[in-house]
Amino acid sequence: MELLTAIGIGVLFAAGTYLLLSRNVVRVVLGNSLLAYGTNLMLLASGGLGRGAAPVLVEGVEVYTDPVPQALILTAIVINFGVTAFLLVLAYRMVQEHRSEDLAHLRGVDDE
């Protein structure tokens, strides 16, 4: 399972990175979201996968999974939501101001 997870994380990172390198601002935002999935899965995997019960205390259960990565990921998910929202609005404003979603135009390089 770890090997499979690692491959999945690799695909998420690769796709996210490729989108991040794009000139289109919306693709950059999409890439950011994919990278966030990858990062969260990576955090979870680094805590060790599926050893013990969910960290909700129950009488008689001795072994739980590590709650620390989960707490970190929970924070990350929420923060990433804020970031995505902000980026989207920035993209929206950019299109309004410049009538373009091409990042190259922000630099003053025109196709014309």
Add this chain to the structure above:
Amino acid sequence: MAAALGAIVLPFAGAVLMPLLYRLLGRRLGYAALAVAVATLALVLSIPEGFSGTVNWVPQLGIALTVQADGWGRLLALLITGIGTLVMLYSILYLGAEEDLGKFYLYILLFMGAMLGVVLSGNLLVLYVFWELTSVASFLLIGFWYTEESGVYGAVKALLITVSGGLAMLAGITILGSIAGTYELTALVDRRSEVLAHPLSGVALVLILLGAFTKSAQVPFHIWLPDAMAAPTPVSAYLHSATMVKAGLFLVARLWPLFSPHPYWTGLVSTVGLATMVLGAYLALQKTDLKAILAMSTVSQLGLILSLFGYGTAEGVAAGILHLFNHSTFKGLLFMVVGIIDHMTGTREVTRLSGLARAMPVTAALAAVGAGAMAGVPLLSGFVSKELFLEASLHGPLGALAAAVGTGASILTTTYCLVLAHKIFYGPETHDTPKHPHEAPWPMLLPPAVLAAVVVAVGVYPGLVEHGLVAPAVAAVLGEEPHLHLALWHGFTPALGMSAVALVGGLVAYRRLDALAALLGRIAGSIRLHANAVYDYLWWREKAVERWARAITSYQMTGFLRDYLVFILGAAVLGILTTAWMKGLRIGELNLAPVEPHEWVLMGVIAAGALTTLLARNRLVAIAALGITGLPVSLYFAWMRAPDLALTQLVVEVITTVLFLLVFAHLPQLKVDPPTPRYRDVNVLVAVAVGAVAALYTLLAAGLRRFPPEIARYYLENSYEAAGGKNVVNVILVDFRGWDTLFEITVLSMAGLAVYSLTRLGRSREAEEARGGESW
């Protein structure tokens, strides 16, 4: 301690006051500067001999303000303040009332303080700081007449060359410090065997010598010194002959006890010194500007002294130190004489000057004393040290070769000394000069006369400086009592013969000066590579360094997000891979249990969703694909015993999708500009590399299990007792790490505010534009 620290601090304090005093005193400001110099001289004289003391400055970095006023430091400090005093006096008449005297004395006192810091410091890092300060002061003084192009050119050249060398020196000092674990000079010498055995000691030596060679204008860095002559003559006399250019020699001698047994020592120091000596003398004969002749002769004499320090013999050190002292006095004297000639006739061109002795008899006598000392005429100070030089060269590791080179260069030296002392003062009187020549006023003649008196006194009775000044300096460098016997007459020695050859040869060559000049001109014509041309190519005319810097900057600073990311991610990938490789990280034991079918499905959907997002040409497809990637992620969380994550991910996923859809309503269709093939190839390469490293990293981390289990155990054990909650993840967030969560909420609210204001901003502006308001 008070006297030593005071001697360093006083010139700085005086320097700061100069511009203020200028308003009060006007053109009499020079007397205030003179008073500061005299007071500093008194302080230097009152430092007890062999004094050393320490004030801790930055103990964390091993930097202490150690004052080391041994004989060597004291000798230099005396030269700096003594000649400094004379130069201040001389400059009072030399500089006209129209000059910005406040600035001039500010710079020159700044230099005096910095130079005293160099020679009195016992800590290499502190020494380095003062060292660079002298470069800055020199830059300001060379560029004092900054409206002249020559001033700007000379100032920039001197700064670039000496500071580049200084930076190399800093690197060398740091290596030395990390080998020995200290920057204190005395402690370094104590650990000499340890330092010399270290494989990096050679690198440290070469780097430090680069600093010394650039500062002391050694080949091929000698090119800055002639251009530094654009400075007012008092500055040339003070910085660029008597003191600052001696800093490199000072440092070489300071490091003598540490490095002289090093196998590179003689090869580097003496060879460079001898080459500089010959080249300087040869170039001096080609110049016709009096100050340029003196500059080149300074280069040559500095090379002479340097070669002596390189022999690694006690004899060489003694001769070097004595000649350094003599050179400071007679060269300072000669510069002042040239300044007087320039002042009184309006020109410094040798070809235009002749027969000045009739109008300026005192000046002519002073010039004869200075030039005679440089040529090594008996009964003048230079004779004694030149004898020692020839003797030490003959006995040194380079033997007869060094002695022959030294004698050859000395012949040329005698020749240009005759130009200085004879050609311009005797012969037919000239009426070609811009001003009608007449003798200078006595206050202007006094400083060179004092120096001339020293030159004659030392020449007649060398014992005068032997016990008080030279012997302690030699002892400080050698670390043992030297066997000096300075005398005029040593019997018929080989050195006496070589001295005679140098004098007679020089006289003969002077008689045939035109033939010699033609010969030298032909040699000059055949040389293709000039150090000056290299400098001009790199920094001045072609400005190659600037162009290269700009090319590199514009290559990386493109302004495209994509390019920055490629650099950053590429560096991250390489960094992680090299670290993993160098640390020998291996993928640990993996849980290779058979993968259940639903796990295959989960990962398959995640990968498919990611790739679809990537390839989508339609924005609705892209957003749907993103959602399709997110949902199995939350299922995966649930499967991996993380129910809270699963729930949160699900909720966030839904809201994000809605958000995307909302914004997409206002955005044009996804237009994907096809990147150029080269870009795409690089992008794919970077993306795949990042993905591979992420996968590798996950496997490494899973194998390592670096999350310390105690932390998890603490939370699991205390969750119920301390916080009364059974869902440990929730308890961590709202209780144990409650503050973090509070800040997280703050961040979210700020993002929310930003989103709100950004959308409102657009609307109010549109409204304003609709009202015809000014857009901004």
